Amino acid sequence: MRKSRGAVPLLALVMVGAAALFAIRLLPWGTGSRPSPAGGNLPQSPPRSAEDGYVLAFDESFVPQLASRDDLGISVVLAVDVSGSMSGSPAGGGSPKYMQAATAFSQVVDVLERLVRDSPKDQVLKVGVLKFNAEATPVMPLTELDATGLRKLRALVRDPDTFYPGGNTAIGGALERSVEWLAQSGTILRSAIIVTDGENTAGIKPSWVLSAVYGNRNSASTEEYPVVTNSTLVSFIGFDVDAGKFTPLEKYGARVTAAADQAQLASVLSNLLEADITKLEAPTLGGDAAP
Numbered sequence: 001m002r003k004s005r006g007a008v009p010l011l012a013l014v015m016v017g018a019a020a021l022f023a024i025r026l027l028p029w030g031t032g033s034r035p036s037p038a039g040g041n042l043p044q045s046p047p048r049s050a051e052d053g054y055v056l057a058f059d060e061s062f063v064p065q066l067a068s069r070d071d072l073g074i075s076v077v078l079a080v081d082v083s084g085s086m087s088g089s090p091a092g093g094g095s096p097k098y099m100q101a102a103t104a105f106s107q108v109v110d111v112l113e114r115l116v117r118d119s120p121k122d123q124v125l126k127v128g129v130l131k132f133n134a135e136a137t138p139v140m141p142l143t144e145l146d147a148t149g150l151r152k153l154r155a156l157v158r159d160p161d162t163f164y165p166g167g168n169t170a171i172g173g174a175l176e177r178s179v180e181w182l183a184q185s186g187t188i189l190r191s192a193i194i195v196t197d198g199e200n201t202a203g204i205k206p207s208w209v210l211s212a213v214y215g216n217r218n219s220a221s222t223e224e225y226p227v228v229t230n231s232t233l234v235s236f237i238g239f240d241v242d243a244g245k246f247t248p249l250e251k252y253g254a255r256v257t258a259a260a261d262q263a264q265l266a267s268v269l270s271n272l273l274e275a276d277i278t279k280l281e282a283p284t285l286g287g288d289a290a291p
Helices: 011-029 064-066 097-118 147-159 171-183 206-214 243-252 262-284
Strands: 071-082 124-132 138-146 187-196 234-237 257-261
Touching: 071 097, 071 138, 071 171, 071 262, 097 124, 097 147, 097 262, 124 147, 124 171, 138 147, 138 171, 171 187, 171 206, 187 262, 206 234, 206 243, 234 243, 234 262, 243 257, 257 262
Parallel strands: 071 124, 071 187, 187 234, 234 257
Antiparallel strands: 124 138
């Protein structure tokens, strides 16, 4: 008996049906959020470009009410690269970069002490320090630089092991944490200074973070308490690296400079701090703010 040409074996129908079900099961993973094994959704992957609208991911403990305070003062977060490449010496030679950086920071504390001493009594200066490789780690939370704060900061940066290097370089992640700290600082001026000897090799791209910073896009903002970040001053110091690597970030509003060794790093940092504090003091003294 000859089989009909239009007949389809039962096994073939089963295989086609199974393939269709498998494709449907996979569909959510490629379009939007991903289902997690425990139910709910896993976070979406980061956008493919800064223009896709990356949103700063602030911690759940963030207090939006603090972002609306603007007391007279300036808060500075210094984010220091402690990736593996910081264990090498600069091109000009000498001790490892992380040790030269620690010495430079100690010299900068002397400058900060003078700036605090010369500032008006009602003007607050806060400094926070974090270090970063593949992740950003707090070294000192934002602390007012009175006599106690200065002693604490000096003790931390004087010890090179505070910045002992290892791992990759998450510049974008360090900037994101810095801006989050500053958004809760309560001061009218806020400055994030990133010291790094390389390019971003882990985590979110710095350009995406900058786009979100100056676009006021963050997870903590609400209609009642908008969290504004676009007034944050952002600076990148290329330590023993061509500052040209960071030039593309200037179009987002960042300041870019370079330092070849310990002496230059101390000088560049000191100049940035004095420039930022001048922006604060000019209107206080009745003059025009620096541009």
